Amino acid sequence: MKNIFSRIVIILALLALSSSYVLADNIIIQSSTSLKNSGFYRYLTPILKQYTGIDIGVVAVGTGQAIKNMKNCDGDVLITHAKEAELEFLKSGFGLERFEFMYNHWVVIGPEEAKKEHRFDSNEMREILKKIYEQKEKFISRGDNSGTHMKELSIWKNLALKPEDFTETWYLETGSGQGATLMVASEVGAFTITDTATWYAFNKKRDLKIIGRDNSNLNTYSITTINPRKCKHVKSSAVEKIVEFLKSTIGKNTISNFRLNNSNVFFPI
Amino acid sequence: MTPEDSQIIIRDLSFNIEGKALLHNTSLSLSGDGITVLLGANGAGKTIFLKLLAGLLTPRSGTITSNKKTLEMKTRSFVSQEPVILRRTVLKNMLFVLPRITHEEGTLAKGLLKMMGLNEKEHQNALTLSAGEKQRLCLARAIITNPEILLLDEPTANIEPNSTTLIEKYLIQKVRSFRKIFFVTHDINQARRLADEIVFIDTGRVIEHSSSENFFKNPKTKEARKYISGKIN
Amino acid sequence: MNDISEAFVSSLGLILFLDTELLEIILLSFKITFYAVLISSVLGIPLGAFLASTKFKFRNTIVSILFGMMGLPPVVVGLFVYLVFSRSGSLGWMGLLYSPTVMIVAQVILILPIICCLTFQIIESLHARYDEFFRSYRITKFKSVIAYIVDSRFELTTVILAGIGRSISEVGAIIIVGGNIDHITRVMTTAIALETSKGNLDLALGLGMILLATAVLLNGFILFLRGKYLKVPGGTI
Numbered sequence: 001m002k003n004i005f006s007r008i009v010i011i012l013a014l015l016a017l018s019s020s021y022v023l024a025d026n027i028i029i030q031s032s033t034s035l036k037n038s039g040f041y042r043y044l045t046p047i048l049k050q051y052t053g054i055d056i057g058v059v060a061v062g063t064g065q066a067i068k069n070m071k072n073c074d075g076d077v078l079i080t081h082a083k084e085a086e087l088e089f090l091k092s093g094f095g096l097e098r099f100e101f102m103y104n105h106w107v108v109i110g111p112e113e114a115k116k117e118h119r120f121d122s123n124e125m126r127e128i129l130k131k132i133y134e135q136k137e138k139f140i141s142r143g144d145n146s147g148t149h150m151k152e153l154s155i156w157k158n159l160a161l162k163p164e165d166f167t168e169t170w171y172l173e174t175g176s177g178q179g180a181t182l183m184v185a186s187e188v189g190a191f192t193i194t195d196t197a198t199w200y201a202f203n204k205k206r207d208l209k210i211i212g213r214d215n216s217n218l219n220t221y222s223i224t225t226i227n228p229r230k231c232k233h234v235k236s237s238a239v240e241k242i243v244e245f246l247k248s249t250i251g252k253n254t255i256s257n258f259r260l261n262n263s264n265v266f267f268p269i
Numbered sequence: 270m271t272p273e274d275s276q277i278i279i280r281d282l283s284f285n286i287e288g289k290a291l292l293h294n295t296s297l298s299l300s301g302d303g304i305t306v307l308l309g310a311n312g313a314g315k316t317i318f319l320k321l322l323a324g325l326l327t328p329r330s331g332t333i334t335s336n337k338k339t340l341e342m343k344t345r346s347f348v349s350q351e352p353v354i355l356r357r358t359v360l361k362n363m364l365f366v367l368p369r370i371t372h373e374e375g376t377l378a379k380g381l382l383k384m385m386g387l388n389e390k391e392h393q394n395a396l397t398l399s400a401g402e403k404q405r406l407c408l409a410r411a412i413i414t415n416p417e418i419l420l421l422d423e424p425t426a427n428i429e430p431n432s433t434t435l436i437e438k439y440l441i442q443k444v445r446s447f448r449k450i451f452f453v454t455h456d457i458n459q460a461r462r463l464a465d466e467i468v469f470i471d472t473g474r475v476i477e478h479s480s481s482e483n484f485f486k487n488p489k490t491k492e493a494r495k496y497i498s499g500k501i502n
Numbered sequence: 503m504n505d506i507s508e509a510f511v512s513s514l515g516l517i518l519f520l521d522t523e524l525l526e527i528i529l530l531s532f533k534i535t536f537y538a539v540l541i542s543s544v545l546g547i548p549l550g551a552f553l554a555s556t557k558f559k560f561r562n563t564i565v566s567i568l569f570g571m572m573g574l575p576p577v578v579v580g581l582f583v584y585l586v587f588s589r590s591g592s593l594g595w596m597g598l599l600y601s602p603t604v605m606i607v608a609q610v611i612l613i614l615p616i617i618c619c620l621t622f623q624i625i626e627s628l629h630a631r632y633d634e635f636f637r638s639y640r641i642t643k644f645k646s647v648i649a650y651i652v653d654s655r656f657e658l659t660t661v662i663l664a665g666i667g668r669s670i671s672e673v674g675a676i677i678i679v680g681g682n683i684d685h686i687t688r689v690m691t692t693a694i695a696l697e698t699s700k701g702n703l704d705l706a707l708g709l710g711m712i713l714l715a716t717a718v719l720l721n722g723f724i725l726f727l728r729g730k731y732l733k734v735p736g737g738t739i
Binding site for chain 3: 323325345347349353355356357365366414
């Protein structure tokens with residue numbers, strides 16, 4: 001009787017131990033959430049392993065948090081899409097080099113009727129957002145210090161407008177991930193900003209449509225390496241291999257070959 | 270060693286809870302042999318007195334000695350009114366109180382269980398025993414540690430008559446001759462059957478103390494007389 | 503209603519095709535819960551039994567603190583553990599951040615108080631009954647604590663099940679310290695969180711149903727083991 005019991009315990013313990021992974025040979029990427037949500041890393045990981053032999057582990061917490069984590073030395077490399085924050089990171093001495101490696105577009109998403117009714121004369125993001133502000137149309141903000149959020153704030157700043165004053169009426173901050181934010185936009189019939197990869201990956205579009213896009217500024221993704229003097233445990237040589245890969249022709253082709261719903265969503269630089 | 274040497278001397282013993290005296294300053298000499306019955310009405314203080322003798326309560330004042338040594342030096346076993354049974358077999362309950370479990374102790378345990386009429390239930394879950402069987406187990410368990418003094422707190426109060434008889438017989442025939450027994454009861458007839466010595470307690474005071482024969486023939490106090498005739502319970 | 507039926511379909515699909523990734527996630531969830539509950543029980547049950555049966559100077563203070571810790575928000579624990587194990591933290595040199603190990607650490611902090619306090623409560627009433635008996639036979643503290651645990655093994659199984667439930671449903675702490683990394687620190691709850699944030703609600707719900715089913719199966723299995731091996735022979739109790 002006691003024998004069977006101990007046998008069961010041993011089997012359970014073996015089961016538990018069997019899925020052990022050692023992180024020692026992996027590198028950790030602190031990343032924006034949009035790249036993860038689009039499925040890009042899932043696509044990239046086996047290819048990267050094949051060409052460089054490196055295993056990547058991605059911590060996708062949003063650009064703001066990613067940069068903060070890197071300042072704690074909790075990672076090996078940064079992949080984000082907020083130029084100003086990245087430059088500040090370089091200035092702080094934690095960042096070593098910044099390399100822009102791919103881009104896509106920023107788009108404004110909104111309810112179908114808005115498009116049908118031609119509520120906006122232009123399809124330029126800046127103009128649309130200005131009109132949203134003037135007409136107090138419902139707008140959902142990520143509100144979470146992510147790269148998308150930073151982009152949104154930069155537009156308001158550029159327009160010299162302060163939507164934060166209206167958080168109780170039309171400017172709604174969800175503090176949520178991209179998918180959740182788009183869901184809220186759909187439920188409430190509101191507008192929001194996202195990038196084309198996230199948009200194509202999102203499969204509950206319902207009555208949401210692309211209303212406009214930013215024709216003057218691209219959504220640029222950069223990979224930023226870490227200063228080994230500031231962070232002693234950084235696996236710099238492995239990171240270098242990844243950077244070389246992304247710069248190479250194979251890397252660029254890999255980026256171009258990533259498709260969502262049969263569309264290209266990322267373009268190599 | 271003379272009978273006087275083996276006597277149990279109680280000096281100025283008292284016990285309080287939250288300022289209320291449950292046993293008032295008591296001094297007496299108890300016999301070191303045979304069965305001493307602590308008799309009295311419910312709430313008189315018999316159990317308190319017994320527990321003080323057992324070392325389970327700390328007195329507010331006073332000492333208990335035997336042959337000039339404190340009673341701590343004597344091995345004591347205590348059987349409570351409600352049997353405390355562990356969630357395991359009858360035999361395992363017996364073995365639990367032993368510091369070491371050897372072959373001899375195992376045999377001894379089984380022998381005691383047989384004397385208590387529990388040998389067929391050795392491997393039965395002790396919690397399924399009847400109240401009487403449980404107390405018999407508790408008594409066997411108290412004996413196996415070979416105590417010099419055995420203290421029992423109304424052990425037969427709520428059990429069936431055949432268990433009561435078995436226990437009383439066992440105490441008189443097998444235990445009395447080589448262990449000191451203190452027995453608390455409020456049952457007059459049981460006291461008559463068992464006692465060599467009576468300590469009669471009323472509201473926290475020992476108001477009468479004599480041999481059993483003298484107590485029942487010639488009770489000195491009014492309360493004792495009332496009690497014997499059955500007027501108080 | 504649509505989303506819920508879609509969720510059913512999703513979860514069935516995942517199960518039917520024995521999605522290996524799903525299996526990996528379930529296995530890791532079990533592994534983390536197994537170790538977290540094991541460590542919490544091995545430490546917490548004797549501690550709870552000891553505290554319930556021993557009076558000493560700061561006992562009540564310690565017990566109050568432990569009871570208070572049952573209300574620790576998981577996210578707060580996650581942040582705390584993250585700060586300690588971050589490279590810039592005091593235990594950063596161990597390099598344990600974003601690993602299953604640190605997830606187990608965070609969960610032990612959350613579960614140990616629960617197991618300890620529930621044990622305390624169970625043993626407290628047993629202590630009231632057994633204390634005089636143990637004292638009269640001069641049973642050592644060690645032997646008496648073991649006796650308390652052995653005699654409450656039935657009730658303590660429920661305590662362990664409570665710990666398992668708490669662990670398997672936890673997400674706030676382990677997502678912060680684990681990083682929800684594909685193949686390495688992704689468990690059922692963090693996968694649900696990820697799919698929710700992506701907007702894939704049907705998949706998230708489907709995973710949730712699978713989580714619930716595995717939790718129920720696990721509980722059932724443990725209750726079965728309890729019935730078979732923890733009973734006293736020759737009796738129903």
